[in-house]
Amino acid sequence: MRSSMYRVYRFDGAGSIVSADWVDAPNDAEALLTAKNEGGDLSREVWDRDRLVGRIGAEPRCASRIS
Numbered sequence: 001m002r003s004s005m006y007r008v009y010r011f012d013g014a015g016s017i018v019s020a021d022w023v024d025a026p027n028d029a030e031a032l033l034t035a036k037n038e039g040g041d042l043s044r045e046v047w048d049r050d051r052l053v054g055r056i057g058a059e060p061r062c063a064s065r066i067s
Contacts, residue, residue, distance in 0.1 A: 006031040006053065010042040018042065028053045 006023045008031075023046070025031035032054050035044045043057035 002026070004031075004048060007047045008035045008038075009045045009047070010040075011044070012042065032056065 003024050003026045006025055006028075008021050008023050009017050010019045012018050023031050023034050025034055028046075028048065031046050031048070035046050036056050038044070041057070043055065045055050046053040
């Protein structure tokens with residue numbers, strides 16, 4: 001079975017990226033499972049190139065704009 005490289009982004013509570021790593025997985029489900037099994041309290045997003053595969057944990061919050 002052919003595997004693909006997925007990008008896993010980790011976010012702090014303010015929605016800033018704190019790290020990003022590559023994950024080698026045969027499909028989307030396995031990439032999400034790998035990211036989920038990392039544990040920790042950081043929310044994560046799994047991407048396949050420019051396609052969002054899924055989110056794990058709380059959705060990152062964006063800083064509000066001041067008018």
